[in-house]
Amino acid sequence: MTENMPEKNLNFETVWSDCLKIIKDNLNAQSFKTWFDPIKPVKLESKVLTIQVPSQFFYEWLEEHYIQLLQKTLKQIMGVGAKLEYNIIVENSTPSSAPYTINVPTGNGKKAATNELSLPLNITSKIKNPVIIPGLRKVPVDSQLNPKYHFDNFIEGECNRLARGAGWAVAHNPGGTAYNPLMIFGGVGLGKTHLIHAIGNMIKQINKNKTVIYLSAEKFINQYVESVKSNNQNDFISYYQSMDVLIVDDVQQFAKKERTQEIFFQIFNHLHQSNKQIILTSDKAPKDIKDVDERLLSRFKWGLSADLCIPDFETRIAILENKMYESGITLHRDVVEYMAHNIDTNVRELEGALISLLAQSSLNRKEIDLDLAKQMMKNFVKNATREISIEYIQKLVCDYYNVSVENVKSKTRKREIVQARQIAMYFAKDLTKASLKNIGTHFGNRDHSTVIHACQTVNDLMDTDKKFRHDVDELNKRIRINTY
Ligand code: ADP
Numbered sequence: 001m002t003e004n005m006p007e008k009n010l011n012f013e014t015v016w017s018d019c020l021k022i023i024k025d026n027l028n029a030q031s032f033k034t035w036f037d038p039i040k041p042v043k044l045e046s047k048v049l050t051i052q053v054p055s056q057f058f059y060e061w062l063e064e065h066y067i068q069l070l071q072k073t074l075k076q077i078m079g080v081g082a083k084l085e086y087n088i089i090v091e092n093s094t095p096s097s098a099p100y101t102i103n104v105p106t107g108n109g110k111k112a113a114t115n116e117l118s119l120p121l122n123i124t125s126k127i128k129n130p131v132i133i134p135g136l137r138k139v140p141v142d143s144q145l146n147p148k149y150h151f152d153n154f155i156e157g158e159c160n161r162l163a164r165g166a167g168w169a170v171a172h173n174p175g176g177t178a179y180n181p182l183m184i185f186g187g188v189g190l191g192k193t194h195l196i197h198a199i200g201n202m203i204k205q206i207n208k209n210k211t212v213i214y215l216s217a218e219k220f221i222n223q224y225v226e227s228v229k230s231n232n233q234n235d236f237i238s239y240y241q242s243m244d245v246l247i248v249d250d251v252q253q254f255a256k257k258e259r260t261q262e263i264f265f266q267i268f269n270h271l272h273q274s275n276k277q278i279i280l281t282s283d284k285a286p287k288d289i290k291d292v293d294e295r296l297l298s299r300f301k302w303g304l305s306a307d308l309c310i311p312d313f314e315t316r317i318a319i320l321e322n323k324m325y326e327s328g329i330t331l332h333r334d335v336v337e338y339m340a341h342n343i344d345t346n347v348r349e350l351e352g353a354l355i356s357l358l359a360q361s362s363l364n365r366k367e368i369d370l371d372l373a374k375q376m377m378k379n380f381v382k383n384a385t386r387e388i389s390i391e392y393i394q395k396l397v398c399d400y401y402n403v404s405v406e407n408v409k410s411k412t413r414k415r416e417i418v419q420a421r422q423i424a425m426y427f428a429k430d431l432t433k434a435s436l437k438n439i440g441t442h443f444g445n446r447d448h449s450t451v452i453h454a455c456q457t458v459n460d461l462m463d464t465d466k467k468f469r470h471d472v473d474e475l476n477k478r479i480r481i482n483t484y
């Protein structure tokens with residue numbers, strides 16, 4: 001690519017992939033993966049390249065950190081006058097409406113970008129840059145941070161990209177980003193506690209003078225009750241108000257504790273006004289937290305709320321591999337895949353299975369192989385034999401019909417693909433506990449009515465078509481045997 005290249009030969013995909021080559025050379029692998037892998041090129045018109053980014057936060061991050069690199073790269077690939085526009089995928093706050101994209105031209109910084117936005121955004125793009133001078137404190141604060149949890153061993157995947165990225169940003173500039181508070185939410189065992197410890201540890205690592213404190217909402221409640229008993233609430237309040245970074249885990253536990261909520265509200269306001277960082281977690285999205293005062297809830301939504309969800313198969317494998325690496329053990333790939341296939345509930349259970357497997361092996365002095373893994377899964381993991389994953393079903397069905405899983409998830413209406421897709425949906429409904437919606441999501445984001453229709457079609461065909469019935473029976477056997 002040179003500056004003289006005629007524009008009609010430029011295709012947005014090749015232009016973007018050429019840009020990526022340059023960008024890759026200028027960044028470390030981690031940053032590249034986090035910030036450039038998720039970008040999709042959309043179009044190229046009169047030297048304006050449009051790229052799609054997953055969120056407002058993402059866009060701001062690029063503008064803040066990589067705009068020069070992007071501008072230089074675009075110029076190098078497309079010549080003088082090259083411009084960049086963003087499509088930002090924005091989740092509307094009303095549940096009925098689907099995500100939509102907004103278009104933001106770049107080059108004039110964030111101000112221009114926000115002016116362009118006529119659609120409601122959930123995230124403010126104001127970035128504060130306070131000068132923080134840490135005061136000398138007489139009593140060193142015990143952060144209560146667990147040193148075992150850090151960013152390096154928090155494996156990144158689609159399931160946690162936003163939360164991890166936001167956490168990383170906050171860790172490098174606590175109180176100085178728009179993500180205040182940073183609220184991480186998601187179901188049990190998905191890594192909330194790990195991530196917030198990682199943020200706290202990173203803040204301390206960068207600046208050991210920053211006062212960081214981690215505690216669970218439950219501990220906060222108990223300490224408050226104690227302080228009332230011993231009549232030193234004011235000390236309690238000023239202690240937490242003196243922190244640079246306050247990390248509170250599982251704030252859904254504030255439910256129904258009105259007095260504690262009031263005190264927390266006071267502390268929150270004080271810290272927020274002084275540009276101190278607040279990091280919270282909850283097992284549900286802020287809008288779904290019950291029995292917490294509206295004023296407090298609305299503050300939880302001020303900064304950035306990012307969710308953690310169940311890691312996909314590849315990420316589960318990466319997590320297991322990392323755990324094995326940390327514990328200095330190696331397992332056969334088929335054992336690791338077997339576990340990753342069969343445990344798709346949460347990371348804690350995945351780790352539990354690995355530990356059980358190690359225990360079994362040392363107790364029985366048996367080598368860990370696939371047989372032992374299968375045996376262990378039966379004994380140790382609840383409903384292991386019934387916990388067949390949708391990915392596993394997809395793989396077996398696709399192998400059987402000799403089609404690719406990718407195709408089954410795509411929009412293709414080819415007959416043999418449609419059939420494999422419908423049969424896999426049928427088994428997903430029959431053999432897993434997944435909801436229709438969740439099943440649809442696993443099949444290229446189809447909706448629940450498509451899944452219902454697939455199940456009906458399979459049932460009808462089984463009644464009328466002998467060969468079809470035979471295929472389904474055979475597959476049923478293969479899936480239930482649970483071999484991999
Ligand atoms: P939560 O607080 O959401 O219930 P935890 O943070 O306690 O979950 O995580 C449960 C276990 O799973 C921890 O041992 C944690 O280290 C591990 N874990 C969760 N997510 C990841 C990840 N992305 N990479 C590595 N380990 C993870």
Ligand code: MG
Binds near residue numbers: 192193194249
């Ligand atoms: Mg936790």
